[in-house]
Amino acid sequence: MxxxxxxxxxxxxxxxxxxxxxxxxxxxxxxxxxxxxxxxxxxxxxxxxxxxxxxxxxxxxxxxxxxxxxxxxxxxxxxxxxxxxxxxxxxxxxxxxxxxxxxxxxxxxxxxxxxxxxxxxxxxxxxxxxxxxxxxxxxxxxxxxxxxxxxxxxxxxxxxxxxxxxxxxxxxxxxxxxxxxxxxxxxxxxxxxxxxxxxxxxxxxxxxxxxxxxxxxxxxxxxxxxxxxxxxxxxxxxxxxxxxxxxxxxxxxxxxxxxxxxxxxxxxxxxxAPSPRPVQAVERVIDPDEDAFSGFVFKIHANMDPNHRSCIAFVKICSGRFERNANYKHIRFGKMMRFSSPTAFMAQKKETVDEAFAGDIIGLPDTGNFKIGDSLSSGEEIHFKGLPSFSPEMFKYIENADPMKSKQLTKGIDQLMDEGVAQLFTNQFNGRKIIGTVGQLQFEVIQYRLLHEYGAQCKWEPLSLYKACWIESDNEEMLANFKKRKAQYMATDKEGRDVYLADSSYVLMMAQQDFPDIKFHFTSEF
The missing domain is CATH 3.40.50.300 (P-loop containing nucleotide triphosphate hydrolases)
Structure with a gap:
């Protein structure tokens, strides 16, 4: 205990x-x-x-x-x-x-x-x-x-x-x-x-x-x-x-x-109702009663405070105690970081907290250091998993409607995509930016927030695609051949991974048959 x-x-x-x-x-x-x-x-x-x-x-x-x-x-x-x-x-x-x-x-x-x-x-x-x-x-x-x-x-x-x-x-x-x-x-x-x-x-x-x-x-x-x-x-x-x-x-x-x-x-x-329960990490089961701190980012929210344009990473604490200003390890970067103003929430009213315990959720101000699924710990290498990004089902080209504001648009898209609300793909053939979402309403929300939070205007152009799939293969030759044949439909995601944008279920099925050594993933967690 x-x-x-x-x-x-x-x-x-x-x-x-x-x-x-x-x-x-x-x-x-x-x-x-x-x-x-x-x-x-x-x-x-x-x-x-x-x-x-x-x-x-x-x-x-x-x-x-x-x-x-x-x-x-x-x-x-x-x-x-x-x-x-x-x-x-x-x-x-x-x-x-x-x-x-x-x-x-x-x-x-x-x-x-x-x-x-x-x-x-x-x-x-x-x-x-x-x-x-x-x-x-x-x-x-x-x-x-x-x-x-x-x-x-x-x-x-x-x-x-x-x-x-x-x-x-x-x-x-x-x-x-x-x-x-x-x-x-x-x-x-x-x-x-x-x-x-x-x-x-x-x-x-x-x-x-x-x-x-x-x-x-x-x-x-x-x-x-x-x-x-x-x-x-x-x-x-x-x-x-x-x-x-x-x-x-x-x-x-x-x-x-x-x-x-x-x-x-x-x-x-x-x-x-249960108090905090043990969490399964990749390495081992983490018990909430352990003394050492660990936690993971399950959500990122841009612009909690429109005056400051800051992002907040929401961290669920899985074990031990989190202390303000202590050094914790950001596992993906492999480096120690300290947080001087962690917050607790009452909707958007937030107050700085000095400590928080397993089961609590805290907000860490984020200047682009975090991605959904990132793990933090007192020093141990721990990876929490099970935070999927799903394959989007609706796609549109996003275009800048105001050439004077292209910087704001880029920044806005970047921050909003970090929230995991939608996904950004860059077409490798023509360099155009494509936004993929799970539903129509998200396009409206993105457009609204870009305008009201970043002062950037965007327009959407229709794009008929069936699904986005992340691809990987040990067979280099087959992969290169596939990318060449599908050049118009190849894109990269925000992390620079290869994504194939299939324009119909039939085309996708044929691709899976013709290229047996290529794995097609429908969530980005693999």
């Missing part, structure tokens, strides 16, 4: 994931409210309230009411130190979300009671399952009419391939929503619609007591007792170890917008 064990036990680092519009950012707001981090939650969509959501601080997010970048927020709740990563739900930004999942110990999935499980949620759940990340489900928007709770649980089990166990249960929904019964704590939480502040709940231990009728009326009381009996009969008893293994997901019901059912999920979460 290290001297920091107690600090590390208090850490709870998790991501909130969902399909767009299920209420993820609203839930994050309300959790921050309980942590005392903000006093009045901002409505995310309404224009009347000028206070926009704390976690959506980029200009474009405020205008559109969607999250496009993962934001990190830390706060204290009781004895616990909680780090939330609010992720973008929009599928064009799935890659950012996949990477974020490598930096958390557990996940809360938000599901809209009316829409049920949607495609994006399924994809994210696969990543959680691959990594055996424990999951808690929050079924949101009970103040609107939606699916029957039992049907919804069946759907979650079928679609997400995970067993569920309700720990709270709704009493009616929509217009007639009366509240939830908290099975985990045996309390009755009655609903009073209130958006802007926290309301009190009634404690209720014995569900068979006739007092239940006075709170919710006869018919609902009978239905609730029957439902609870059915739940106890059908679902296994809740077991924390099964949850920690990722085999069962506790389910809570509520309405994040009306701040209902949120405290219940938080109270249960801090008790059962």
């Amino acid at each position: 290290s001297q920091f064990s107690e600090e590390i036990r208090k850490r709870r680092t998790f991501a909130i994931i969902s399909h767009p519009d299920a209420g993820k950012t609203t839930l994050t707001e309300k959790l921050l409210l309980f942590g005392g981090a903000i006093h009045v939650a901002g409505a995310v969509k309404s224009n009347k309230i000028k206070k926009t959501a704390t976690s959506d601080w980029m200009e474009i997010e405020k205008q559109r009411g969607i999250s496009v970048a993962t934001s990190v927020m830390g706060f204290n709740y009781g004895d616990y130190k909680i780090n939330i990563l609010d992720t973008p739900g929009h599928q064009d930004f799935a890659e950012d979300t996949f990477r974020t999942l490598t930096a958390v110990d557990s996940v809360i999935i938000v599901i809209d009671v009316a829409k049920g499980v949607e495609a994006q949620t399924r994809k994210l759940m696969e990543v959680c399952r691959m990594r055996k990340t424990p999951v808690i489900v929050f079924i949101n928007k009970l103040d609107r009419d939606g699916k029957d709770p039992f049907d919804l649980l069946d759907e979650i089990e079928a679609e997400l391939h995970i067993h569920v166990r309700p720990l709270s249960w709704p009493i009616d929904m929509g217009q007639n929503f009366k509240g939830v019964y908290n099975i985990y704590e045996q309390k009755l939480n009655l609903y009073t619609p209130s958006k802007q502040y926290v309301t009190e709940n009634i404690e209720f231990k014995d569900i068979d007591s006739p007092e239940l009728e006075t709170h919710i009326g006869g018919p609902l009381a009978e239905k609730l007792r029957a439902d609870i009996e059915l739940i106890e009969g059908v679902y296994p008893e809740f077991d924390v170890d099964t949850y920690l293994k990722g085999d069962i997901a506790p389910v809570f019901f509520g309405s994040a917008l009306n701040n209902f059912g949120v405290k219940e999920i938080l109270d249960c979460f801090v008790q059962i």
Whole structure:
């Protein structure tokens, strides 16, 4: 056991994931409210309230009411130190979300009671399952009419391939929503619609007591007792170890917008969710209790502060304690570096920290030293892996629309590409720059940010390509021959690696057949 064990036990680092519009950012707001981090939650969509959501601080997010970048927020709740990563739900930004999942110990999935499980949620759940990340489900928007709770649980089990166990249960929904019964704590939480502040709940231990009728009326009381009996009969008893293994997901019901059912999920979460866990590095398993510091960069964000044009590298600490001004080894460069102003976040409000522990996420000011996936340590050679860059599916030529600003454009593209939002390829045949993304929305975001953050105007030109593949081969002759034959379709990525831009699936398949000694990779991590 290290001297920091107690600090590390208090850490709870998790991501909130969902399909767009299920209420993820609203839930994050309300959790921050309980942590005392903000006093009045901002409505995310309404224009009347000028206070926009704390976690959506980029200009474009405020205008559109969607999250496009993962934001990190830390706060204290009781004895616990909680780090939330609010992720973008929009599928064009799935890659950012996949990477974020490598930096958390557990996940809360938000599901809209009316829409049920949607495609994006399924994809994210696969990543959680691959990594055996424990999951808690929050079924949101009970103040609107939606699916029957039992049907919804069946759907979650079928679609997400995970067993569920309700720990709270709704009493009616929509217009007639009366509240939830908290099975985990045996309390009755009655609903009073209130958006802007926290309301009190009634404690209720014995569900068979006739007092239940006075709170919710006869018919609902009978239905609730029957439902609870059915739940106890059908679902296994809740077991924390099964949850920690990722085999069962506790389910809570509520309405994040009306701040209902949120405290219940938080109270249960801090008790059962895992503190930081061991991380598998290439060399060995890293235990959070080790004395030596180690961590990796899982995200880079340009322009957190538009006045300073600085980038911030987000580092997840995997073991030990990080200290300000201490020397740490940047593994890829093989040299020691010190950081005089590491920061902790409350969305974009950041404060300098003197120390941070395993499980925490800190920001290091970056002047181009970091790439996603970089490892830092007290000196040991450790490489953390599993931070993929996916093969883009949409491509456009990027052209400068203002010749006076070509320097700003180059700098802007450079910094934005470091964030891993999109990838830059340079065509070796004509030297033109090509941007590849996973979705259409990213082109708009890039154009908007280049203009508003760097003062550079770009135009897009259409380009019809099927896929980008990184190529490598031990057969030098075949590689040279391939590059010659495909000269018009050869490009280099930002690291100078060879990339083949295939213009159709048929052409790619033929290339793979004609050049058997060449390996075609669809992620840049190989």
